[in-house]
Ligand code: HEM
């Protein structure tokens with residue numbers, strides 16, 4: 001085997017073809033961040049065109065309508081599938097799950113390595129679509145046919161084929177990943193790590209993998225048919241050939257709704273992990289949170305048609321799907337209330353990870369509340385396909401991917417790289433992002449409620465939108481500052497990796513297992529013997545203990561206190 | 567480093583339980599994939615009162631019934647391969663594995679022959695949505711049979727090399743899990759596509 005834990009490792013085995021879950025996590029992290037740059041660049045170009053219509057965008061040129069369609073499509077695809085998924089699902093699962101449950105590595109390390117490289121391949125396939133004849137896919141990130149099924153509507157053929165190929169490769173990669181995360185979680189927990197002693201981050205990462213795992217199959221089925229429509233001339237989605245465009249929408253959203261939880265749940269998990277550590281309190285309602293997540297997962301499979309209220313599907317379906325949609329907000333409300341209750345009377349420390357965690361709560365709340373408007377079919381008929389929807393999903397996606405993601409990255413940074421990042425830069429980064437995220441997307445609700453349609457390349461073509469001219473320019477400026485606000489992060493991330501002060505094993509004084517391993521953990525994580533778990537993950541400020549927390553690996557019973565019950 | 571299986575990162579003999587869980591999860595996604603295809607099929611089937619549409623050939627119900635039997639038999643052989651191995655009879659286990667693969671291939675050949683005739687009768691991927699669905703759904707299952715046969719052949723090769731024993735039958739057991747899944751799908755698909 002190549003991954004002998006003691007022998008010297010050649011560069012290629014250590015950094016490229018590594019089977020170590022921590023190295024693979026870093027690979028995913030870096031790839032996701034690079035893709036985020038591409039995603040941000042597409043956002044910049046679109047915002048330029050919307051703020052300063054039909055002028056040359058510096059560094060690119062004129063954003064023509066056909067280019068705008070490509071940019072919208074690539075932006076959505078990249079941000080959801082190539083930033084959210086690698087950062088929140090792959091990087092975090094790879095790093096956190098084995099460490100938190102006490103495993104030495106994933107259940108199938110070589111499969112894990114393979115899954116990363118297939119993901120790289122899929123990134124290449126997607127980015128290549130910018131350079132093929134006809135250009136990038138232009139059917140929207142949801143790939144609705146007939147736009148996506150036939151070249152005659154968008155003028156894009158190869159771009160579309162590459163889009164499907166990239167998604168197929170990515171799903172293969174994440175299926176391999178998912179098998180690994182779930183099997184590791186089920187089989188490699190260390191003695192004492194019962195299901196109700198598993199830390200929140202791991203529970204929610206597992207929830208995300210479950211959501212992905214059992215919804216992706218139907219989408220692949222749909223994608224096979226879409227690919228055949230594109231390359232073999234079948235007409236599954238083309239009405240003129242007897243096809244059913246709505247079929248794709250059903251298959252896409254059967255996956256698509258769980259998919260938003262794939263991105264959202266890891267963010268919640270990070271925040272739940274961070275709240276107790278930075279308020280020195282046990283999490284409020286651990287079991288209620290785990291069961292709520294389970295309930296939300298189950299419901300997530302029966303809400304999909306709320307994306308299709310105005311699609312022309314049988315209108316009688318709208319009522320049941322409205323009801324399930326409103327039902328699904330109940331478990332999430334439980335989780336949010338548990339989060340708030342966890343803060344109550346805590347000794348709150350506002351370190352950078354905590355800021356991001358609280359920022360997530362504040363912003364996601366707005367996303368969730370505006371979702372209630374869209375979930376009721378009658379309001380959605382008016383709001384659908386306007387910027388109100390654009391604002392809503394950015395208020396859910398952006399907090400998940402970036403507030404939740406950065407919370408996790410800053411929190412585990414010392415463990416990832418063995419060094420501390422710079423707090424001041426971290427806080428500047430947070431405030432820049434928080435202020436300018438809201439400055440960008442809050443006005444977008446207004447613009448949307450005023451009737452601005454989404455996916456339009458040139459708002460000056462519509463008289464009713466003249467009133468929003470200034471507002472659109474302001475939104476664009478805020479968006480540019482938001483993007484620039486990420487510079488402190490990039491600097492901090494790379495500079496501290498090499499120059500930051502060394503971190504000790506448990507800089508946050510947290511109780512979960514990953515903080516027992518050295519920072520960064522060596523290959524194999526635990527040295528000669530595996531740890532044993534004695535108590536739950538969040539034993540903070542116990543009245544019977546002198547120290548303000550009890551780590552999971554400390555046998556409390558032996559020290560005189562009652563053995564902790566999770 | 568102590569070498570208890572769960573605590574070892576250097577062992578390249580995967581632990582049985584975790585591998586089976588992995589395979590079960592994989593089969594779970596595959597099942598959802600087929601569920602997607604089948605619901606797509608049903609959407610068209612329910613939406614079209616004339617099925618198959620006028621001018622499209624009928625499917626070979628009888629010869630495919632025979633083929634169904636072949637596939638079911640191969641699953642029985644695969645079970646024998648595991649039970650003989652567990653009883654310590656590695657040689658005869660290899661023999662049953664070979665028989666499984668031969669029957670799997672036979673199924674594919676027979677189906678290929680029927681496909682050629684159907685194409686001659688005018689049923690193609692593009693002749694109608696009916697044709698498209700038929701070749702997609704049955705073809706995707708055929709590819710799974712092919713993959714399953716390849717897996718069985720691979721396990722057969724390793725079995726002949728003497729890698730499996732009553733104490734370590736893992737590879738054969740995994741192959742059987744997958745083969746069972748592929749075979750179990752078929753009667754359902756046969757009923758749905760050929761009979762319904
Ligand atoms: C830097 C911050 C961001 C800015 C300025 C931004 C801006 C935009 C703009 C201008 C659109 C086009 C709206 C339209 O024409 O309909 C858009 C669409 C979209 N964005 Fe973002 N975005 C940002 C971050 C994100 C993130 C983090 C995600 C998800 C993880 C995301 C997901 C999407 C999706 C899914 C679409 C819809 C694409 C489509 O209509 O097919 N965006 N964004």
Ligand SMILES: [Cu+2]
Nearest residue numbers: 256257304307
């Ligand atoms: Cu949804």
